[in-house]
Amino acid sequence: MSFLSVEKMLSPMTGEAADVIRKNGGVSDIKTGGHIGGFFSNMGEVFRLVRQEPEILIFAVLQWGCITLAYIGWVQALDWIPDSVWQEVERANDEDRDSSFALLNLFLIGWSFVIVVCVSFPLSILSAGMVAVHALRHEGYESTFFYALWRGMRNVGQQWVFTSADAWITVKAIFDRLPKKNNRHRRSLADEVLYYAWKLGTMGMVPAMVYGHGLIGAAKESLTMIKRAPGRAIVIRFGYSGVCWIVGITTYIGAMVYGCTMGLRSSGENGIYTFYFYMTVPIFMSVGVISVLVRPFFLLMVAKLYTDVMVPKGLLDSAPDTLSDTAPAWPVFFLAGAMLFAVLTAVFMADDIGLTAWIEKLAEQDFARIAEALEAAP
Secondary structure, three states, X not given: OOOXXXXXXXXXXXXXXXXXXXXXXXXXXXXOHHHHHHHHHHXXXXXXXXXXXXXXHHHHHHHHHHHHHHHHHHHHHHHHXXXXXXXXXXXXXXXXXXXXXXXXXXXXXXXXXXXXXXXXHHHHHHHHHHHHHHHHHHOOXXXXXXXXXXXXXXXXXXXXXXXXXXXXXXXXXXXXXXXXOOOOOOOOHHHHHHHHHHHHHOOOHHHHHHOOOOHHHHHHHHHHHHHHOHHHHHHHHHHHXXXXXXXXHHHHHHHHHHHHHHOXXXXXXXXXXXXXXXXXXXXXXXXXXXXXXXXXXHHHHHHHHHHHHOOOOOOOOOOOOOOHHXXXXXXXXXXXXXXXXXXXXXXXXXXXXXXXXXXXXHHHHHHHHHHHHHHHOO
């Protein structure tokens, strides 16, 4: 199954989730103070579990580290691209024309996708591990770090596919929303409706997969959950989005202040790479706030909603000492390990394996196309 095919496969569910949004205030009502307040009021119900089960925070901190390392890995690609490319991009922006670096754009998109898919593997397991803590306690079992982690691997392959698709949609939305000079592709209201419909419609898929459902079955479970409790689901999902918006805007402002304080400039020799590398600091802090202080509560709220409206007690169908039914698919681990090895090889041996030389050739081809286009222009 292709990672990119998941969004298309689940598109009917997104349409039904969009109907739920329209019946409950529409997309303009998403980032309201009421939803944010409702999110924090629901937080109290799961705070006791977080306090009693320290493995939840361990999962959260590990996610924080994974996302930070993924960002640092992504930034390395900016160092491989020649400075002449960034200078031409800046000139094109000043002249209000397209820089037309088609090949390098494809490379950056490809590298971004590889990083997203690679980091989605541990993120999917760690998110499922947090949900598994709630599931185990809900069934009356003791939860430990390793057993919750093992339970979180119940559908590791399909969890990875879903998390990759969801993360790619999220990253794309974040970049679309960032302010840009000469932005020719503005994000529309329809884009926002589809994005939030996806987020609402899929919010119950992680707990559903922890309870043993496959990708399609989990999607149906998630949609049924939000239809049975639309008000509560919307408050949790959109309240979480609102909190993330606040953290994101604060981070953006803080990053600009931090950049000015540090004297960072995106121009000059290796300027783009240096700028984004130093942005690791504010990004590290904002990811920490969301990963450790917000997202665990969101996942546990969703897990509690799922068990409240969907799951009869006893569905987690084995005692903690019976692990055979949760055996993960080892080929999936092999694939994830191979991807990680490839990424690390690229990051640490880019010159040795000829990656930087190949990128320079792509840049030369793009420059040739730009020169031809400028000569042909009237």
